Amino acid sequence: MDPSESLESQLRSLPLRPPSQHLDERVLASRPQPIGAIWSGRQIPLWAAVSVSLLMLIAGVFVGRSVRTVLPDAMGTVAGAGNHTRINLLAEDSSRPPDGTVGLHTRPAGNPFDLTQTAVEFITSPDRAVVQISEGNDL
Amino acid sequence: MPKPDDPLADIYHEWRQQLFTCALAITRCQARAEDAIQQAFYQMFRRDDRPNHLKAYVFRVVRNAALDQLRRHEAPSQPLSEFIFDPRVGPDESAEMRECRQRVIVGLLGLNIDERETIVQHVYGGLTFQEISDVREVPRGTVVSWYRRGLQKLRETWEQVNGPV
Numbered sequence: 001m002d003p004s005e006s007l008e009s010q011l012r013s014l015p016l017r018p019p020s021q022h023l024d025e026r027v028l029a030s031r032p033q034p035i036g037a038i039w040s041g042r043q044i045p046l047w048a049a050v051s052v053s054l055l056m057l058i059a060g061v062f063v064g065r066s067v068r069t070v071l072p073d074a075m076g077t078v079a080g081a082g083n084h085t086r087i088n089l090l091a092e093d094s095s096r097p098p099d100g101t102v103g104l105h106t107r108p109a110g111n112p113f114d115l116t117q118t119a120v121e122f123i124t125s126p127d128r129a130v131v132q133i134s135e136g137n138d139l
Numbered sequence: 140m141p142k143p144d145d146p147l148a149d150i151y152h153e154w155r156q157q158l159f160t161c162a163l164a165i166t167r168c169q170a171r172a173e174d175a176i177q178q179a180f181y182q183m184f185r186r187d188d189r190p191n192h193l194k195a196y197v198f199r200v201v202r203n204a205a206l207d208q209l210r211r212h213e214a215p216s217q218p219l220s221e222f223i224f225d226p227r228v229g230p231d232e233s234a235e236m237r238e239c240r241q242r243v244i245v246g247l248l249g250l251n252i253d254e255r256e257t258i259v260q261h262v263y264g265g266l267t268f269q270e271i272s273d274v275r276e277v278p279r280g281t282v283v284s285w286y287r288r289g290l291q292k293l294r295e296t297w298e299q300v301n302g303p304v
Contacts, residue, residue, distance in 0.1 A: 004287075007294050011262050014240050015225040019159040023173050027151055030181040 097132065100124035108133055147183055150197050157264045158201050160223050164259040165205040167218035175204035195273040198266060202274060222247060223263060246296040254289030261286055 097120070104121040107114055117135045124130055151158070155176075162172035179201040183189070190196045220226075222244045228237070247255050260266045260274070268286070272279040 004290055004294075007290060007297065008262060010239070011243060011258075011293075014243060015229070016156060016160050016223055016263060017163065017169070017219075017221065017225045019155060019173055019176075020169070023155070023159070023176065026173070026177045027155075027180045028148065030177055031145075031148070031184045 098122040098124055098130040100130070103129060146193055147180065147189070147197070150193055151180060154194065154197070154265070157266075158198065161198065161256075161260055161264045162201055162205040163219070163223050164256060164263075165202065166208050167214070167222070169219065171208040171212065172205060175208045176201055178207075179204040192270075192273065195266075195270045198260075198264065198270070199274045199276075220244075223259065242297065243293075246293045249296065250289045250292055253285045254292070257282055257285040258289045258293070 100122040102120055103123040104119075106119050106121075108117050108119040117133065119131055119133045122130045122132065158176055159172055162175045163169065166172045166175060179197070182204075183197065183200055221240075224240055224244065247258065250258070256275075257271060260271050261268065266274065268279050268282045271282045275282070
């Protein structure tokens with residue numbers, strides 16, 4: 001046998017240090033995962049999907065009902081929370097808007113962020129206008 | 140889990156031991172050799188332009204990552220005394236085999252870097268001379284020259300202790 005081949009065979013006979021067992025996981029985990037693969041193989045059971053849907057439906061109904069009870073109705077009162085008026089008109093005879101077109105809708109305090117007061121100018125005739133000032137929390 | 144038809148994953152599974160040995164011969168540190176392999180595959184998995192000869196390409200990228208590990212970190216304070224060989228003593232390993240391994244280690248570490256790496260790549264990495272030439276981007280004749288010279292030095296070291304091979 002050629003001396004070089006003999007030496008090579010002796011070199012090859014020596015066992016090599018193996019890599020650690022975690023190397024496979026590290027290398028293969030470094031592959032970029034397509035987005036679809038994140039959910040592949042993770043099927044949600046039908047009973048779980050139906051249960052969650054029902055819970056969300058029931059919660060939605062309750063939340064809707066509770067929100068609806070605190071909203072003022074068209075007359076400015078709060079349904080189901082007593083009959084107190086939340087919108088107080090400053091002028092006693094201004095419970096209903098005067099006849100005429102709305103000429104100006106402003107904030108009388110001068111502060112555009114003051115949402116507690118509003119002034120509506122009704123033009124009732126060519127030489128007459130009525131200003132109705134309202135205040136409240138829900139204007 | 141990776142797709143079984145991914146050629147890079149196939150190359151890894153087939154050549155993982157050889158890749159690790161070649162990286163270990165450069166870094167002389169197991170953790171850094173594994174870091175280099177992971178870093179190399181992280182880069183390669185994200186590249187679309189893979190060459191046709193994938194094996195030489197993978198070995199080249201892993202080698203570059205190992206050299207990068209060597210540049211970025213200081214040399215290990217305690218390089219592996221067993222070099223690339225398994226330090227675990229098998230049940231049937233005789234004292235003679237242990238001594239043989241030690242002489243090979245001393246002989247390999249006595250070579251210059253090019254000769255040592257060429258012998259490791261050819262004998263333990265399973266690379267042909269042409270593949271080593273591609274991996275290291277040097278002419279094939281240079282690779283053959285490094286290999287023959289390194290083997291000659293190893294034989295001389297061996298014969299000084301054990302007599303003619």
